[in-house]
Amino acid sequence: MSDLTCQHCGHTFEPIPSVREFRDGSLHYQVNCPGCNQFCKWLSQGGPPKLYYGKHKGRAIKDVLKEDRRYIEWLSRQSWVDAKLRALLVSALQESDG
Numbered sequence: 196m197s198d199l200t201c202q203h204c205g206h207t208f209e210p211i212p213s214v215r216e217f218r219d220g221s222l223h224y225q226v227n228c229p230g231c232n233q234f235c236k237w238l239s240q241g242g243p244p245k246l247y248y249g250k251h252k253g254r255a256i257k258d259v260l261k262e263d264r265r266y267i268e269w270l271s272r273q274s275w276v277d278a279k280l281r282a283l284l285v286s287a288l289q290e291s292d293g
């Protein structure tokens with residue numbers, strides 16, 4: 196992902212979205228400006244849950260889980276991870292357990 200420039204305050208930053216689940220169950224990735232905290236844009240929407248930062252950025256959680264389970268376990272324990280993403284990571288780990 197390339198940097199974004201905020202239309203509200205002009206701040207340039209790397210987009211780190213938070214995950215939103217809509218009423219139909221689809222996932223959307225919302226980016227807010229870290230400078231002024233206003234909504235900037237939606238990133239890719241729909242499809243399977245994805246990681247949107249780190250070494251596996253842009254890949255589906257379940258695909259990364261097959262190759263690098265330790266990373267998913269580690270990420271799911273980090274306090275800075277978006278709550279919704281953490282819930283997705285935890286449920287992916289639980290599903291693959293059984």
Ligand SMILES: [Zn+2]
Nearest residue numbers: 201204228231
């Ligand atoms: Zn801004």
